[in-house]
């Protein structure tokens with residue numbers, strides 16, 4: 020059976036949203052953008068996504084204003100979350116929490132802290148130390164108890180960078 024290419028109920032905001040972020044891989048690309056991935060090759064390496072699919076998903080995200088596509092000096096292209104894209108953070112955080120609760124018996128894959136005081140963030144994004152709902156730019160992420168390093172010797176620079184504590188959106192620097 021072939022699914023229709025658009026949802027019939029276009030008048031629903033959820034249906035419209037799913038047309039932007041509901042395609043396979045899209046939210047994983049957005050998640051990696053929060054984790055500092057900016058370059059095509061790094062998304063491809065990190066997600067092991069077919070390159071044609073990645074090209075298509077990035078194009079949609081740029082068209083919809085979730086990512087910006089910026090030409091860097093030296094000819095590199097970087098994709099960055101826009102303010103509109105950053106607004107997706109609570110959605111991602113909630114989906115990750117849900118996955119941890121139901122599909123990760125050893126605990127959270129990643130934990131989030133308030134950079135200012137090191138307080139752990141709860142499921143609403145509130146700091147357990149100071150009680151603030153912490154803005155994205157002040158959130159540190161680090162491997163949680165359920166984190167499993169990628170197996171085998173082929174662990175690349177992107178995987179290593181994602182496995183260390185970092186600030187959200189902090190650009191990942193990989194050797195190239």
Ligand SMILES: [Zn+2]
Nearest residue numbers: 133138146149
């Ligand atoms: Zn705090």
